[in-house]
Amino acid sequence: MKKVLSILLVLVMAASLAACVTGKNGNSGNTVDNNSADNGGTANAPANTSEGGNTLTVWCWDPAFNIYAMQEAEKVYQKTNPDFKLNIIETPWEDVQTKITTAASSGDLSTLPDIFLMQDNAFQKNYINFPEVFTDLTDSGIDYDSFAQAKAAYSVIDGKNYGVPFDNGTGIDCLRTDILKQAGYTIDDFKDITWDRYIEIGKDVLAKTKMPLLSSQAGSPDLIMEMLQSCGQSLFKEDGSPNIVENQALTEAINVYTTMVKEGILVEVNDWDQYVGTFTNGTVAGTINGCWILASIQTAADQSGKWALTNVPSLKDISNATNYTNNGGSSWGISTNCKNVDLAVDFLSKTFAGSVEFYETILPSSGALATYLPAGKSEVYAQPSEFFGGQKVYADITEFAGKVPSNITGVYYYEARDAVGTAMTNVVSGADLESELKNAEDTVKFQMGQ
Amino acid sequence: MKSKKKSMGLSKRRNLIGWIFLLPAVLLICGMSFYPMIRALVLSFRTGVGANMKFTGFYNYIRMLQDKVFIQALFNNFFYLIIQVPIMLLLALVLASMLNDKDVKFKGLFRTAIFLPCATSLVSYAIIFRALFALDGFINTMLIKIGILDVPINWLGNAQTAKTVIILALIWRWTGYNMVFYLAGLQNIEYSIYEAAEIDGASPFHQFGRITIPLLKPMILLTAIMSTNGTLQLFDESVNLTNGGPANATITMSHYIYKMSFEYSPNFGYSTAMSFVVLILVAVLAFIQMKTGDKR
Structure with missing residues (x-):
């Protein structure tokens, strides 16, 4: 009896590993029951998308960089839409990836935010595995011609655009x-x-x-x-x-x-x-x-x-x-869980894909270089950098970016x-x-x- | 009704009450642990991209045999197991019997100091070891200052030394933990046995081999099984200390399973199949250890 019990005990210990993999991801399709523990935490948190309204939820990871950029974008957009609000949740990239994988493979997308930031190198992988997560932005009115072509290509699959290019890895x-x-x-x-x-x-x-x-x-x-x-x-x-x-x-x-x-x-x-x-x-x-x-x-x-x-x-x-x-960089995606796609598209197209003023604000304090080409012509980009012996580094990099x-x-x-x-x-x-x-x-x- | 209750008998009723007390825990374990395990087992027989998966029988398990990285990881795990566990357990035994001696001063201090590494977080100790063994880290600097080395050793850049560093880290982290088990076991051994042995002229070395080890056998068995289980599931050290490198020389099975699930294009069927292989390995090894170690 003792032996049977101890073998059982060992099995349970070892199985915690096996359970870990699925415990987080459930099975293939429609049921979500076995990851309720996982979802419980986020369901109550404000991670859910807003129903209509004027608030968008965003996942991104760097307070000095992309979170800061989002906050500035919120301010820019509030000038024309004073009721607009962003709910930015700091989520490290590894967690964004894990959460998207978990949500998509369990078939329950309700935990996803309206807008998420995604590493360019992971864009294709995530789209092919979980196409149901991404909103097609091809005809949304976002002007893709004003981005460096090599950069925009990361979030293009089968000729369709699924992302708005953000930072530059030239x-x-x-x-x-x-x-x-x-x-x-x-x-x-x-x-x-x-x-x-x-x-x-x-x-x-x-x-x-x-x-x-x-x-x-x-x-x-x-x-x-x-x-x-x-x-x-x-x-x-x-x-x-x-x-x-x-x-x-x-x-x-x-x-x-x-x-x-x-x-x-x-x-x-x-x-x-x-x-x-x-x-x-x-x-x-x-x-x-x-x-x-x-x-x-x-x-x-x-x-x-x-x-x-x-x-x-x-x-x-x-x-x-x-x-x-180029090495690295990231793009914004809009999830299919977004209840207010028009607002999300309008927000992105008037900030990240349409506001030189916005890029002028974020550049000096965060060094967030745009792949938005019109911004490269701005005077702020032509400021010489003292650290680099007076070289106009940002203008130079933006010039390189167009040739990648x-x-x-x-x-x-x-x-x-x-x-x-x-x-x-x-x-x-x-x-x-x-x-x-x-x-x-x-x-x-x-x-x-x- | 009354007669029925009577016919249940006292012991049966007590049993029933016992089971009712156990029920919540049993249900929780079934729901939180066994149910996901069964779902995982089913999942391990399926394969496909993203959420579209098909039933493919033992395909995932057969596929594993051709996976060079998995086989390398399996080999690494067994390498750690075979080298590290015996060294660690022997060291823990020696330390425990030394610190069990009545005449040693500052016993509490030493016991705490040796146990303390076990209270540190796995991630932070792994990162500290990485810094210690960096090219310009503490260990290289010390060895050069003392004059043992002329040029720094690239500890984590070389397959053999990287494995050594992981084993050293594991020994540092877990010896104290096992020592505590042995210390607890030693409290059950009468001190008079040692005194008798001493009168009979047994050296401390003899006492250790002939009294301590045989009497601690159940404890040794327990720690051996726990260490085997822990080593086969090794994850944090591989991820944080060496990141599996150089060239997969230190990657463990758990690390590879994680990569398969969340870093690579997700393949959960295959990942769970690998997890079940780990489970089977642990079960088989534990069974062998019990067969050979427990002769009661």
Whole structure:
């Protein structure tokens, strides 16, 4: 008896894991009973959408950035619609994703807000899995022509628009001008160059100043993905099948990366904080990333005036290679749980998709760069930045943003990204590139199979 | 009516009252735990995109055999289990019998200090270990200052050392927890047995091997099963300390299941199937441990 009981006890303990996965997600369709515990919390909270009225509920995550932008947008819209109110709920991106997955797979969308912010890279995945969550905005009157085309493409599926573009992740190459000077270079030596030239200069800078040019998070293929997009490529073909083994741009990108690690031009660190630390502490002479990295760079107040930025290097011998790329960014979506779609559309089209004044307000304090092209012509964007030695960084970035080639994100973006990250790590520690890419493609194909 | 009540008898009535008291808890467990488990089992036989799922029998379970990442994760879990659990339990035993000695001073202080790691949050301790073992972290700096190392070791960037760091972290976090179980068990062993052994000329080492371990066997069995269960479900360390890296060298099954459900294009059928494999593994291992360890 004792034994039976103890085995039962162990089973219960272990099963809590199994129950955890479904406890949150219920079964396939119509029943919602077994996640009532989950919903109970939010149902009473003001997470529900408003019935008619003049209030919209929003999920977004960064108080200094997108939440702030939403608050400013509310103020702008209140000028024409004084009764309008936003109910902004701070929800980290991981939670937005989990909550949408939970709501959609249980078939109960009533917990979703009116408007949610979504990572661009996750847009396709969520639409393909849960099309019932998204409201079609194609003919809603939002002027998509005024956005950078590559940016708007993230939330376009089958020629239809499901999102309003927000922040910009245009790739920039930020460099310490004081260190370049010691080695006899200027920022202009980095403009419109290839990666080969970048490595050449990198070696020289390393020899003369003992400073590597770059740092990156080990195992995270951000740089590789940026190089791919700079040629309009991604890890997927147009038909959605993985494009890894025969992808010349990818092979070249991993080669460039491996060379940089071996030459000591690029130092790999293990987590994000260390990565930010490498340039704020001055252990590396620059960084390449999406332009949102500006906020982190500018935390090092003692380096003010010592930075400059330019466009990113391009891959040599790859067709369509450019010096422009993108990393990250997010877009607003309107959920099908929204009872007042007209209001939500009108609000977004008069703020995020129609108000230069709005973008002028949010830029100086949050650094939220628009992909809304008319805003780039505003005077606020042409203000020189003291931190970047008087460079008009925002105008420059907006100019780059318009030239970024668009690519296919793919539904299985995160799977492919992880697989390529694994391949990259193995190649850097000496494995054979070709067989690693084969492995990566097999892994992605496996995970794509249902 | 009256006669019927009488025929129930005293013991039967007491039993009935007992069951009525148990009923609320039983219902709650059934509703909150067993019902989702059964739904999960059903779900593990289905597959599909998003909310449109079809019944496909054992497909998910067969599919797992071809999943390189899952097999790697399984291997990692067993690696942690085989290396970490014995070291931790032995260490806990040694510490417990040392701190059970009547003549040791500041016993309470030491016991508290060793138990304390167990009170820290899993996430925060994992992040602290990540910082300690960073390239320019405390451990590297110390080793270089002392003169053991010339160049810093990239602890978390190398498969073997990353696994070692996770094992070290686990030992730090859980040894005190198991020690408390052993200390409780040791209170039931008469001190006079040790005194008798001492008179007979048994060394402390002998006493430990011949008295402490055999008498603590039920406790050791309990802790072994709990540790096995915990190690196979390891999640926080893999996510926060190494993020599964480098190149999936430290990823655990639970971490992969989470990724499958919420990071990747969600595949709940497959995720629950993997969870059930973890369940079966734990059940089988617990059964083996009971068969070999419990000879009462």
